Amino acid sequence: MTETSTSSPSPAAAFALRWLRRLVVLGLLAASAWWAWPRLPDPWRAPFHAARLAMQPVPTSLPVPVAGVAANRIADTWGAARANGRSHQGVDIFARRGTAVIASTEGVVTRKGTNNLGGLVVWVMGPGRQMHYYAHLDGHAPDIGPGSHVMPGDTLGYVGDTGNARGTPPHLHYGIYQSGGAINPHPLLRAGMGTAAKAGP
Structure with missing residues (x-):
C-alpha cells in the first residue's frame, strides 16, 4: 500500500493567493460602495460634501439667487x-x-x-x-x-x-x-x- 502525499503551496504562491483574495474583497467593497452611494440619504453623504466644499476656493462671482432677477x-x-x-x-x-x-x-x-x-x-x-x-x-x-x-x-x-x-x-x-x-x-x-x-x- 502506497501513501499519497499532498504538497503544500510554495510561500510565493501562498502570498499571491492571499493578495488575490484581498483584491477580490476590496473590489467587492468598492463595487458595493459605488452602487450604494447614490441611494444613500443626503444627510449620510453631507460630511463628504462638506469636507470637499471646505477645500474649494471661495467664489469670485455668483448668480442672483432669485429666479428671473438680473x-x-x-x-x-x-x-x-x-x-x-x-x-x-x-x-x-x-x-x-x-x-x-x-x-x-x-x-x-x-x-x-x-x-x-x-x-x-x-x-x-x-x-x-x-x-x-x-x-x-x-x-x-x-x-x-x-x-x-x-x-x-x-x-x-x-x-x-x-x-x-x-x-x-x-x-x-x-x-x-x-x-x-x-x-x-x-x-x-x-x-x-x-x-x-x-x-x-
Missing part, C-alpha cells in the same frame, strides 16, 4: 442703517411673492427654520466654508432640509416678507458670512452678471 436690478444697500443700531449685512432682492429662491452655489443645507429677524430662513454652507443666508422666505422648498446637498439653481424656498420684513414689499435678504464676518454679496452678484442659475424643479 444683478443690475439690485441696489447695493450693504451697511445701510437698520433699527436698534444695526447695519444691513446683505442685499435685498425684490421680486413677486412666491418667486423661487435658488441656491447661488453648490452647498450643504445646515439649517432650515425660523428666527425673529429673518423669519423663514435657509442656511447653506458653500465652497470655502462660506455660509449663505436666505431670509424672509414665504415658504421653504419641501424637499430640502439639514444635510441636503444642493446645486446652483436648486429651489430653497420662495420670496416673502416674514420676520422683521413683515409689511414691506416681498424680497429675499441674501447674506454671506465667512470666518472674518459678513461680506458684501453685491460685487459678487455684479461679477456674475454673465451667469445665471436656473430654478430647479
